[in-house]
Amino acid sequence: MYDEILIPTDGSSGMEQVTEQALGIAEGSGGRVHSLYVVDERAYMSVPDDARDQVNAALESDGYDATRAVAEQVTEAECEAVQEVRWGDPAVVIITYAMENDIDLIVMGTRGKTGFERYLLGSVAEKVVRLSPIPVLTVHIGDQKALTEEIEQLIGLDR
Numbered sequence: 660m661y662d663e664i665l666i667p668t669d670g671s672s673g674m675e676q677v678t679e680q681a682l683g684i685a686e687g688s689g690g691r692v693h694s695l696y697v698v699d700e701r702a703y704m705s706v707p708d709d710a711r712d713q714v715n716a717a718l719e720s721d722g723y724d725a726t727r728a729v730a731e732q733v734t735e736a737e738c739e740a741v742q743e744v745r746w747g748d749p750a751v752v753i754i755t756y757a758m759e760n761d762i763d764l765i766v767m768g769t770r771g772k773t774g775f776e777r778y779l780l781g782s783v784a785e786k787v788v789r790l791s792p793i794p795v796l797t798v799h800i801g802d803q804k805a806l807t808e809e810i811e812q813l814i815g816l817d818r
Contacts, residue, residue: 661685665693665762667753667783670725673768673800678732680798681766690763691739694729695756696722697749719744750786757793765793768800 664681668674678692685692698718706714722744730740741760745752757765769784788795799806 661688661763662690663693663760663762663764664690665695665753665757665760665765666729667695667697667749667765667767667787668725668729669768670696670721670728671768671800674725674729675732676800677766677768677798678729680796681764682733682736682738684764684766684796685733685738686736689738691741692729692733693741693743693756693760693762694726694733695753696725696744697752698722698744698746699749700746701748749783750790753783753787754791754793757791762793765791765795767795767797769797770799770801 661684664685666674666677666681668677681692684690698715703711703714703718723742726742726744730742733740743756745756753765753767756762765787767784767787769782784795784797788797
């Protein structure tokens with residue numbers, strides 16, 4: 660059912676958890692796991708022209724490091740891995756890549772930000788969930804204890 664699985668990565672800590680979830684699905688179906696890093700070029704438009712090539716090279720290198728970390732975890736589990744680095748709006752590129760590569764499932768991390776932080780910064784995972792025609796599994800990679808405490812407060816549980 661899930662032959663092609665996409666893991667968008669930003670190289671942050673917690674991606675191991677996301678990859679583990681994807682591997683649990685891939686191993687059961689014999690699926691191939693794609694690792695995608697998207698450089699958000701909008702964030703670097705103000706870089707001076709004389710430094711742009713050096714910054715672009717560093718960003719691309721970070722992307723290859725991030726996808727390699729996921730790919731290594733995938734190959735250790737004896738699944739097939741594909742790595743890709745692209746440029747653009749992360750949510751749009753993730754969905755485009757998924758559609759171009761017949762991805763069956765997108766597995767991505769989310770930090771579960773709330774309030775102003777979420778509204779000011781936006782959430783790539785949230786945009787992908789809202790816009791993707793492909794199923795998306797999100798894996799919380801933030802502070803589990805803090806999230807549990809926040810939920811307990813919201814629903815009125817006292818421990």
